[in-house]
Amino acid sequence: MANPGDPQRGVAYQFVIGLVSQADRSLFKVSPTLAAGDFKVSKDSGAAANLASLPTVSPAGSSDVVVVLSATEMTADDVVVNAVDAAGAEWDPVKIAIRPEPVLTEPAGVFAWSSATPRNVLAWLGALSSNEVRQTNTLQTLRNRADSATIATAAVADDGTTATRDSFT
Numbered sequence: 079m080a081n082p083g084d085p086q087r088g089v090a091y092q093f094v095i096g097l098v099s100q101a102d103r104s105l106f107k108v109s110p111t112l113a114a115g116d117f118k119v120s121k122d123s124g125a126a127a128n129l130a131s132l133p134t135v136s137p138a139g140s141s142d143v144v145v146v147l148s149a150t151e152m153t154a155d156d157v158v159v160n161a162v163d164a165a166g167a168e169w170d171p172v173k174i175a176i177r178p179e180p181v182l183t184e185p186a187g188v189f190a191w192s193s194a195t196p197r198n199v200l201a202w203l204g205a206l207s208s209n210e211v212r213q214t215n216t217l218q219t220l221r222n223r224a225d226s227a228t229i230a231t232a233a234v235a236d237d238g239t240t241a242t243r244d245s246f247t
């Protein structure tokens with residue numbers, strides 16, 4: 079099943095469109111005829127290619143056209159779907175531009191403030207709030223989700239009055 083949320087880079091994506099009827103442009107075409115070559119995708123302004131899966135009308139007898147883009151088709155910064163009725167007599171052309179968001183990944187270490195982006199700060203906060211944190215008398219360690227590597231460490235101390243933790247490195 080394609081991802082029903084916001085489009086993400088490298089993740090299959092599904093959306094529904096209506097195709098405007100050439101016979102009456104105030105209506106969407108009911109049960110439009112869809113043929114191979116009608117729907118093409120271009121990635122990052124590259125050459126257009128037929129979609130891996132021909133869109134379908136669903137439910138049958140409606141004007142809803144379900145378009146599914148594969149993970150490969152969504153692996154780009156800019157994805158453009160062009161729909162043109164090959165027979166040229168039923169529905170008007172449509173262009174859909176999609177800008178997939180990169181998938182948020184777990185950080186491998188502490189981000190640098192000088193090059194921080196909202197995405198890597200959010201990834202860091204997610205790891206810090208949901209991953210395992212180990213602590214000894216002198217060291218706090220943030221582990222990765224799989225608990226197979228250390229993301230960062232910070233020195234800790236407690237003088238009996240104040241507990242402190244240095245910055246993660």
